[in-house]
Amino acid sequence: MPDCEKLSKCLFFNDKMASKPASAEIFKKKFCKGDKKQCARYRVSSAGINVPVDLYPNQADKADTIMSKKK
Ligand code: SF4
Numbered sequence: 420m421p422d423c424e425k426l427s428k429c430l431f432f433n434d435k436m437a438s439k440p441a442s443a444e445i446f447k448k449k450f451c452k453g454d455k456k457q458c459a460r461y462r463v464s465s466a467g468i469n470v471p472v473d474l475y476p477n478q479a480d481k482a483d484t485i486m487s488k489k490k
Pocket of ligand 1: 429450459
């Protein structure tokens with residue numbers, strides 16, 4: 420699978436979020452260079468919603484909540 424096209428601007432990928440989880444490098448491998456469609460940030464962004472600065476790639480539930488509020 421190709422790398423996520425948001426790599427260059429993504430706060431998470433560029434370690435620009437308030438805190439960096441211990442599993443950050445694992446997430447990058449799993450989502451950014453793996454399956455971006457599973458990434459919470461990617462999903463919210465793809466829905467045309469501004470991605471919260473504190474949303475991590477593994478927070479699928481939070482992404483679902485954000486997207487359900489937008490409908
Ligand atoms: S997969 Fe998610 S966290 Fe990784 S670069 Fe894309 S939007 Fe950012």
